[in-house]
């Protein structure tokens with residue numbers, strides 16, 4: 001059997017691995033979030049694809065192809081629709097019909113539910129702790145037991161339980177390495193929450209407005225839950241929270257699949273409390289005098305309704321809090337690097353408000369990746385993917401030091417025999 005690496009090689013983006021043996025099968029089929037590149041798949045009609053989760057870099061390229069079947073978890077099937085719809089609106093890369101065809105090819109499963117394909121291929125999904133419905137994939141194929149982590153967060157968050165590590169024996173581990181270098185050590189969730197609340201409280205007390213750009217799936221729900229939680233306990237002054245963009249739909253999907261979330265979320269629901277608060281769509285009232293919080297997509301301030309609200313940053317009383325990684329070439333990165341003015345549309349906006357970055361990542365940091373590695377059954381071989389070159393190579397070295405097993409860091413379009 002051969003493994004062909006289409007993408008996600010020494011890069012974060014376009015994850016896609018093909019197994020070529022008695023039968024071909026694909027793990028993930030992502031689009032590169034900054035370049036828009038997609039993997040080149042031949043004869044997709046007789047190919048089945050297993051998707052780990054609903055982020056663009058793992059499922060964004062699916063509608064470009066006609067697949068025999070698409071497997072994913074139940075929540076992923078709903079969330080993928082939002083990702084595809086957003087991609088269609090933003091890039092016109094594919095057509096509505098392509099989304100419809102893809103939706104009709106989906107067979108969705110529960111975590112731990114075994115699916116048997118022909119040629120005695122079996123697989124099941126484990127919880128990956130990264131976003132709602134996100135999975136690690138355990139795959140048995142031609143006597144090899146493969147564990148593909150997908151994107152993982154080993155620690156529990158407000159919305160999700162940490163990634164599963166209690167799994168069967170594995171021969172080959174394919175692991176992500178977003179924060180794979182020893183320099184990638186992040187503050188704890190508690191510290192991040194405190195910092196977020198302090199920054200919001202400071203601005204509200206001064207009568208200002210807080211603008212929070214977020215990724216629609218995952219980040220938005222966690223931020224909403226933290227802010228609502230502090231307001232409910234009286235630790236943060238109650239001001240209106242407005243939302244805009246596809247996070248509104250994503251949040252309703254989070255509610256529909258509440259049994260997939262951290263049990264604490266279910267407890268709140270049973271007490272009649274909506275953990276994400278009442279969703280109020282932002283309108284022109286946000287430009288009035290009163291303090292408020294505006295949470296909107298896109299997370300990197302590149303497109304999406306957040307652009308409409310940037311003019312609030314002319315006022316030194318107001319603040320923008322960036323909550324995730326800001327890629328090169330995005331307005332978010334310009335703000336992060338201290339731009340004195342930005343031009344989202346025709347008119348240039350002077351930046352007089354405060355810019356703060358508090359990174360709530362959905363990925364394990366370096367220490368958490370090592371903990372994860374130690375908890376998993378020891379594989380015979382490891383393959384490091386989904387990390388920039390330095391992170392991927394550095395993490396391969398760490399795996400070698402800890403487990404003393406051969407470890408590969410593939411480059412794009414190469415083949416590895418198993």
Ligand SMILES: [Zn+2]
Pocket residue numbers: 053055130151
């Ligand atoms: Zn992801």
Ligand SMILES: [Zn+2]
Pocket residue numbers: 013055057058151386
């Ligand atoms: Zn990813």
